[in-house]
Amino acid sequence: MKTADYIALEERYNAHNYLPLDVVLTRGEGVWVWDVEGRRYLDCLSAYSALNQGHNHPRLVAALTRQAQRLSLTSRAFRNDQLPLLARELCELLGYDMMLPMNTGAEAVETAIKAARKWGYTVKGVPDGQAEIIACTGNFHGRTTTIVGFSSEEAYRAGFGPFTPGFRLVPYGDAEALEHAITPNTVGFLFEPIQGEAGVVVPPEGYLRKVREVCSRHRVLMIADEIQTGLGRTGRLLACEHEGVRADMVTLGKALAGGMYPVSAVLASREALGLFRPGDHGSTFGGNPLGCAVAREALRVIVEEHLCERAAELGEYVLGRLRAIPSPWIAECRGKGLLIGIQLTPEAGGARRFCEALKARGVLAKETHGTVIRLAPPLIISRDDLEWMIEQVTEVLMAEVPQPNRAARR
Ligand SMILES: *Cc1c(COP(=O)(O)O)cnc(C)c1O
Numbered sequence: 227m228k229t230a231d232y233i234a235l236e237e238r239y240n241a242h243n244y245l246p247l248d249v250v251l252t253r254g255e256g257v258w259v260w261d262v263e264g265r266r267y268l269d270c271l272s273a274y275s276a277l278n279q280g281h282n283h284p285r286l287v288a289a290l291t292r293q294a295q296r297l298s299l300t301s302r303a304f305r306n307d308q309l310p311l312l313a314r315e316l317c318e319l320l321g322y323d324m325m326l327p328m329n330t331g332a333e334a335v336e337t338a339i340k341a342a343r344k345w346g347y348t349v350k351g352v353p354d355g356q357a358e359i360i361a362c363t364g365n366f367h368g369r370t371t372t373i374v375g376f377s378s379e380e381a382y383r384a385g386f387g388p389f390t391p392g393f394r395l396v397p398y399g400d401a402e403a404l405e406h407a408i409t410p411n412t413v414g415f416l417f418e419p420i421q422g423e424a425g426v427v428v429p430p431e432g433y434l435r436k437v438r439e440v441c442s443r444h445r446v447l448m449i450a451d452e453i454q455t456g457l458g459r460t461g462r463l464l465a466c467e468h469e470g471v472r473a474d475m476v477t478l479g480k481a482l483a484g485g486m487y488p489v490s491a492v493l494a495s496r497e498a499l500g501l502f503r504p505g506d507h508g509s510t511f512g513g514n515p516l517g518c519a520v521a522r523e524a525l526r527v528i529v530e531e532h533l534c535e536r537a538a539e540l541g542e543y544v545l546g547r548l549r550a551i552p553s554p555w556i557a558e559c560r561g562k563g564l565l566i567g568i569q570l571t572p573e574a575g576g577a578r579r580f581c582e583a584l585k586a587r588g589v590l591a592k593e594t595h596g597t598v599i600r601l602a603p604p605l606i607i608s609r610d611d612l613e614w615m616i617e618q619v620t621e622v623l624m625a626e627v628p629q630p631n632r633a634a635r636r
Contacts, residue, residue, distance in 0.1 A: 229262055247585055247592065254281030257607045259590065268615055270584075270591040270603045274422070275454045275565065278481035278537075279527045280604035286486045286523055293519035301510055308518035315522055319529070320463060320476065322493035324500060327513040331453040331479030332368025334490035338416070338477050339372065340507060342447050343392075345498045346413030350445060356411045360446075362398035366423035367416065367451055399429040401436035405444070414447040414475070415440075419465035422454040425598035426567025428560050434469040441474070447498065453479040453490070454565070458528050458605050461538030461563030468562065474498065484524035489517040533605040537563035540612055544601070547616050553623035555580075564607075568599040568623075583622045589615055 232250040253260040257280055259269050300306045313325050328334045346352040363378040374382045375389025396403040421427035441448040450473035455465035466473055479490035541563040548559040555574035560567055570577055577593030584591050594600045
């Protein structure tokens, strides 16, 4: 079967809830992926930062197969010998009291919302049914009906109401707007330290510190969604560390199991997560031994391969090089670590055509919000491969018309 055959099947039998680039991948290794025609590409999306450790990391493959041969799933009706170890290792690594494991990012966010509301009613004394959570314009926290209900993106909401009440939005990056929106019933402020899906939007310097201060003063839980920014992507284990700030609650997902398995978690103090009682919340697969074993190894890889340091150093270098490209199409290059967005000018004609041109040259990147090219390669990327990526990006952005297919063959 060729590329066109797979695409035809997918279009016929699979719901059209994405608009993927027309490349059909069949194999991956490190920063590289291969399509069914044998063409090789540099993966510059890393599955939205789930693949910080790279494709098929040998240590993760080994951890997965080892655990799969022993025990995959117990449900939480019984205990297993991997969950307690992941819980301790994750909490010690990130400096939190407790964790609650889930599978997808959206579930971790839902869990944080439930935990914050419960804290509001039992600790802060908010009247029953009145809890409010403040989120930001441009937010992305997943796709459940509750979460899309407080999205400011019309496409995420249209046709899916009615929505869950109890949320309000304030402009991202504006701590004063947050303070004004707080009422005695506000239990949490949910935000991304950098807005990935909104187009790699970096808030003004000092924003996280101000948010911390406002949340503490009004007794509101600061809830950082680090599902995309966490675990090394921005050059720190948590992006909040860039401003020396510790959120009350953190959601993690994506790279938590290195793209090998869906594992997500909420981390928080005992005051918040300690409120859950048996029966309050659950998930058949959450905390399963297979996911926990892979996540434990994925965390060790991040630490032992110095992925935070790599992201910080390489990211600064790439950003400098991108900012020096004298292309008429570039409005701004921004980001932290290896989470980088190239904001195009209105005249550029959208980011999609540049992503298509990059694909023809063997670089896979995806447009976000129409006018931003996101570059987020696995953090294990070598200097040479990064250099090659910069060359391709430069040539595509300097070309008046995207070049025809020149993808490397192997
Ligand atoms: C991807 C993402 C999510 C949702 O994760 P899923 O695993 O797709 O449910 C939530 N928050 C942020 C910031 C994300 O980037």
